[in-house]
Amino acid sequence: MRIHALDEQTILKIAAGEVIENPASVVKELIENAIDANATQITAEIKDGGKQSIRVTDNGDGIHPEEIDLAFTRHATSKIDNYEDLFAIGTMGFRGEALASIRAVSDVTVFSRQAEQETGSFVRYRGEETQREAVAHNQGTTMVVEHLFSRIPVRAGFLKSSLAEANRITDLLYRFSVAHPDISFKYIKDEKLLLSTTGSGIENTLTEVFGPDVTEKLLPLSYRDAQIEMKGWVADTSLYRGNRSMQYVFVNRRIVTEPMITQLVESAYGGKIPHGRFPVYFLWVDIDPAKIDVNIHPTKSKVQWTEDSSVFLPLKTEILRLLEQQQHQHILTEKEEKKPERVNLFTMDEYEDRRRKEAGARHVAEPKTPYQSRQKPFPQERKSPTPEQLPLSMPVSEEVEMPSRIFEGLRLIGSFHKTYVLFEDAAREEMVFVDQHAAHERILFEQLQEEYRKRELRTQMLLVPQRLKVKPHEKDALESRSGLFSSLGFLIDPLSEDTFLIRGIPYQIGRMQDPRNLVYALLDTLEKSVRSQEQDLEERLMKMACTEAVKAGDTLPDLSVAQLLSALEKTKQPHTCPHGRPTYVRVPLKQIHKWFQRIPS
Numbered sequence: 001m002r003i004h005a006l007d008e009q010t011i012l013k014i015a016a017g018e019v020i021e022n023p024a025s026v027v028k029e030l031i032e033n034a035i036d037a038n039a040t041q042i043t044a045e046i047k048d049g050g051k052q053s054i055r056v057t058d059n060g061d062g063i064h065p066e067e068i069d070l071a072f073t074r075h076a077t078s079k080i081d082n083y084e085d086l087f088a089i090g091t092m093g094f095r096g097e098a099l100a101s102i103r104a105v106s107d108v109t110v111f112s113r114q115a116e117q118e119t120g121s122f123v124r125y126r127g128e129e130t131q132r133e134a135v136a137h138n139q140g141t142t143m144v145v146e147h148l149f150s151r152i153p154v155r156a157g158f159l160k161s162s163l164a165e166a167n168r169i170t171d172l173l174y175r176f177s178v179a180h181p182d183i184s185f186k187y188i189k190d191e192k193l194l195l196s197t198t199g200s201g202i203e204n205t206l207t208e209v210f211g212p213d214v215t216e217k218l219l220p221l222s223y224r225d226a227q228i229e230m231k232g233w234v235a236d237t238s239l240y241r242g243n244r245s246m247q248y249v250f251v252n253r254r255i256v257t258e259p260m261i262t263q264l265v266e267s268a269y270g271g272k273i274p275h276g277r278f279p280v281y282f283l284w285v286d287i288d289p290a291k292i293d294v295n296i297h298p299t300k301s302k303v304q305w306t307e308d309s310s311v312f313l314p315l316k317t318e319i320l321r322l323l324e325q326q327q328h329q330h331i332l333t334e335k336e337e338k339k340p341e342r343v344n345l346f347t348m349d350e351y352e353d354r355r356r357k358e359a360g361a362r363h364v365a366e367p368k369t370p371y372q373s374r375q376k377p378f379p380q381e382r383k384s385p386t387p388e389q390l391p392l393s394m395p396v397s398e399e400v401e402m403p404s405r406i407f408e409g410l411r412l413i414g415s416f417h418k419t420y421v422l423f424e425d426a427a428r429e430e431m432v433f434v435d436q437h438a439a440h441e442r443i444l445f446e447q448l449q450e451e452y453r454k455r456e457l458r459t460q461m462l463l464v465p466q467r468l469k470v471k472p473h474e475k476d477a478l479e480s481r482s483g484l485f486s487s488l489g490f491l492i493d494p495l496s497e498d499t500f501l502i503r504g505i506p507y508q509i510g511r512m513q514d515p516r517n518l519v520y521a522l523l524d525t526l527e528k529s530v531r532s533q534e535q536d537l538e539e540r541l542m543k544m545a546c547t548e549a550v551k552a553g554d555t556l557p558d559l560s561v562a563q564l565l566s567a568l569e570k571t572k573q574p575h576t577c578p579h580g581r582p583t584y585v586r587v588p589l590k591q592i593h594k595w596f597q598r599i600p601s
């Protein structure tokens, strides 16, 4: 092929691909335009994950009838005049590319009216065709984008499932409504209203969006120096998620994902929340626009810092300080109230009784799992201290009876860091460290697996069912996978549009203080493994459940150290936890001699 100049349409389509990757990027551009136009009410409506249609309505300034065509031309913008302005951008958009790009890859209809105009304008762009009319319209603008990429089948093929595309948009709407708490947002997905905020300030918005369960656990953060201002909330250590979906960062009110900030915050939480879980935080960073470059990528979710990243360092110190204060508070309240409140558990009979009484008022779905009577997960009734309760210096002479091979003849030395139990293996001249959490995970996991295989998973009913507030995509997951949850021993009923009731949880892990974290974590796991086989998925969920149960720290069965070891020994894979970490480590005397340089290393 000879070298030739590309025609305008082709250039547009190529460029459009940079700005418009998927339906969510259309929504993002349209909402940013509405914000730039000073809207106080914005409604976003999508159908079929945005593939069929996206409609964004605002009550902003509107577009002058004679400027509509211009707005849809590449590099036409009302927001900057020249290159210098790029460095002091206060508005969201500025490249003047979005509308032109959207037009190149879809059918766009615009309705708009400015305050001074008597009638509104209607323009429809469909390929080369343009249709115009004068229409009645409220002040502001409505953009309708249909058949995205339908004229570019290659790109349409790259789109994910409608559910996945819709989830992206849902997440975006949550972020916009938090980033702009003075704007009232409505989000309608396939004719269902999924999100509605009143635009009455950040605190109300957070409660409207996430519910009091979340906002109750937020600690306010505020920091400012000559270079940077950081404000917002970080969750206390009892609230966390299985992914980063509840980490919100806004730089100069722009929604960003900033790895540097993520890393800093997560390192502050290191060791304070379970491994593999992610902290929850909402953070507004304000910095002189001249010091950052938002021009780095057309979708503008990454910012380039011209300052060095040390400007963020105070963030970690601040969070550490807040979490420490939280701990002090907790220690105080614990002393006053003796013990933190536990979720009450009651028997199936009591539960059935209650259910019958309730049934008159409301239909309650019949549980899908057969229940069995309550049993102790471990046969022995004797109350012996759990390793966590062991005093640091154990009587050195206590001989632990070990029926088995792996842990035969061990003498208990004590416990360390509330995690490791130390033994002496005199015969083999070794010191043995048992990670009691890993060991419990292994034991629980195999018990769950065993019951699951026999379809005998039992449910532990909660005396007080726990309300579970869910985001729309979590709701989808709960509804579409309800069979999976009930086969694992959960009993979760819908309560309202965005709330479920956890009535029962798997028996083996049924001693959690707050089962909601577990359900959230399971939902996150489901989301991450959309393509897994059903069987893998069940396995993963069980692993997850064990981790969550053990990490919650309230679930250690009443086991003595000896019972722990013998239960571990009876498992099929006693050497590792379900995630493959070792349950115990043996340190040979030789190694210890080497540390002390008694023998050359």
Ligand code: ADP
Residues within 6 Å of the ligand: 029, 033, 034, 037, 058, 060, 061, 062, 063, 071, 072, 076, 077, 078, 079, 092, 093, 094, 095, 096, 097, 098, 099, 100, 141
């Ligand atoms: P940019 O936002 O980068 O300027 P766009 O292509 O997104 O570029 O929009 C082009 C222009 O169209 C904007 O500069 C603005 O003047 C006008 N415009 C777009 N959407 C709206 C809206 N919802 N209300 C008012 N004006 C709008």
Ligand code: MG
Residues within 6 Å of the ligand: 029, 032, 033, 092, 093, 094, 096, 098, 099
């Ligand atoms: Mg724009």
